Amino acid sequence: MADPMHQFQISKVVDLPAVNVPGLGLVDLSITNSTLAMMVAAVLITLFFTAVTAKPKLVPGRLQVVGEGAFAFIDDLATSIMGEQGRAFFPFILTLFVFILALNLLGMFTVFTATSQVAVTATFAALTILLVIGVGFAKNGIKFFKLFAPTGVPWYLLILVTPIEFISFLLRPVSLALRLFGNMLGGHVAMKVFAGFVVSLGAFGLVGIPGAVLAMGGVVAITALEFLVAFLQAFVFAVLTTVYLNDVVHLDQH
Amino acid sequence: MEAEAAKYIGAGLATLGMIGSALGVGLIFSGFLQGATRNPSAAPGQFTNLILGAALAEALGIFAFVIGLLCLFA
Numbered sequence: 001m002a003d004p005m006h007q008f009q010i011s012k013v014v015d016l017p018a019v020n021v022p023g024l025g026l027v028d029l030s031i032t033n034s035t036l037a038m039m040v041a042a043v044l045i046t047l048f049f050t051a052v053t054a055k056p057k058l059v060p061g062r063l064q065v066v067g068e069g070a071f072a073f074i075d076d077l078a079t080s081i082m083g084e085q086g087r088a089f090f091p092f093i094l095t096l097f098v099f100i101l102a103l104n105l106l107g108m109f110t111v112f113t114a115t116s117q118v119a120v121t122a123t124f125a126a127l128t129i130l131l132v133i134g135v136g137f138a139k140n141g142i143k144f145f146k147l148f149a150p151t152g153v154p155w156y157l158l159i160l161v162t163p164i165e166f167i168s169f170l171l172r173p174v175s176l177a178l179r180l181f182g183n184m185l186g187g188h189v190a191m192k193v194f195a196g197f198v199v200s201l202g203a204f205g206l207v208g209i210p211g212a213v214l215a216m217g218g219v220v221a222i223t224a225l226e227f228l229v230a231f232l233q234a235f236v237f238a239v240l241t242t243v244y245l246n247d248v249v250h251l252d253q254h
Numbered sequence: 255m256e257a258e259a260a261k262y263i264g265a266g267l268a269t270l271g272m273i274g275s276a277l278g279v280g281l282i283f284s285g286f287l288q289g290a291t292r293n294p295s296a297a298p299g300q301f302t303n304l305i306l307g308a309a310l311a312e313a314l315g316i317f318a319f320v321i322g323l324l325c326l327f328a
Contacts (some may be wrong), residue, residue, distance in 0.1 A: 005327075019301070047296055053266065080302065081302070135286075135318050175310075175313040175316075178313065178316050178317060178320055179312065179313045181320075182316035182317075183316065183320050185323075186319055188317075196255065232305065235305060236305060236309040239305060239306050239309070240306070240309065243306065251283075
């Protein structure tokens with residue numbers, strides 16, 4: 001049976017010489033299949049939204065409905081959680097959502113899933129949490145630290161609550177990165193393992209065929225589930241980004 | 255026991271942590287369905303909260319999964 005982890009291997013597509021970045025040392029800037037997948041996703045998204053907005057009509061066509069649907073979906077999400085101030089962060093949330101969704105779906109239709117690389121998801125999470133901290137300090141100044149002392153908690157409980165809040169804040173980027181990574185990795189491994197069952201059970205001949213058919217049904221079911229997960233994880237990332245931003249934007253209600 | 259065997263047993267044990275997250279996600283959806291069947295008109299507004307709760311509960315299971323992977327490959 002083929003190794004189910006093989007699909008996550010990084011391989012170089014275009015070999016470029018290493019560049020010496022001051023402070024970091026030698027950095028390999030070769031174009032790998034991971035970077036290629038992200039480039040393809042970025043190009044596809046740009047082409048899609050260009051096509052959607054090229055000839056906007058009052059009564060939208062099919063393509064325009066999809067594009068406007070995605071737009072309105074995230075706009076609803078941002079404003080329902082953050083209120084009117086959600087509009088300021090809408091571009092960031094929509095970009096994250098559409099990019100992660102494109103990478104996930106690209107992984108379903110082609111051979112490589114960029115979101116199953118922890119380096120990629122950790123970058124998304126770092127981007128999000130740095131924005132949260134930046135916005136928190138820009139909007140509230142030193143009052144940002146009130147995030148760790150919720151209103152209405154008596155002082156003697158704060159001794160207990162503040163460390164917990166602090167640790168949970170530190171774990172936010174970790175869980176953001178690992179959730180996306182784990183879901184995509186786990187799902188794709190499960191798909192490949194079930195697909196391996198079809199071949200290895202089918203090789204047994206007449207005895208194995210019913211099992212192989214069962215495993216084939218399993219593959220179909222898991223593939224359908226993975227399409228749902230691909231959308232859901234992009235949505236979850238967008239929701240959590242909005243919630244974390246809301247925490248620092250509306251700090252007084254925390 | 256050989257170190258290699260202990261590694262695989264450890265990875266298997268680590269994934270047991272996912273039981274907890276499975277129970278958590280199940281409880282969230284059961285709670286949502288109970289509420290939604292009693293008051294269907296309020297259900298669509300809680301969809302975001304439903305997914306949020308499921309995602310937060312699921313993250314802990316994913317941690318266990320990642321520990322299992324670390325046992326095997328790190």
